[in-house]
Amino acid sequence: DVKVTQSSRYLVKRTGEKVFLECVQDMDHENMFWYRQDPGLGLRLIYFSYDVKMKEKGDIPEGYSVSREKKERFSLILESASTNQTSMYLCASSPAGEGTEAFFGQGTRLTVV
């Protein structure tokens, strides 16, 4: 079974802190994605990566950065956390090519206080 593992299920951080969200997949997928999910807004793409060290901005990249040093790991970084970044963060991975299924991690519920 494909497994996408996010490092934390729940996280509470203070405003201004640097926050790292880690995601690891075990199926050698080329593509990895970070989304945030907020009520009524669905899943909004923050960043995605289609290869090691390659990254592309999604629809809401402001305030975030990413790192993909190894194929299996994709990290989301909040450089200086703010309260409007309180959200559910979902990592996903998929094989290369069209029409491929995305597999999601269980999510990290981040609260910034």
Place this chain on the structure above:
Amino acid sequence: GQSLEQPSEVTAVEGAIVQINCTYQTSGFYGLSWYQQHDGGAPTFLSYNALDGLEETGRFSSFLSRSDSYGYLLLQELQMKDSASYFCAVRDRGGGFKTIFGAGTRLFVKA
């Protein structure tokens, strides 16, 4: 840019059939996917349509009309466990194969 429109909520009774519609606007369309998400869970893949027509997988079917930029998910013989949120998603060629999701449709199945 890209956008997807789907109803926010749908209610149906157990055993009935329900259709969840999705219209999309995207610069480089490759296909339409559907995902299911139960409360507290991760989204899980249901189906993918790249070509026009109906794809059937058990009780669930998905339809696509590329000329109308429209698709739907059809759920038959509804069960209580089908109560969940359903998201349509497009694979967009605008800068890699990024996947963009709609806001989701909350399905309530009543006894």
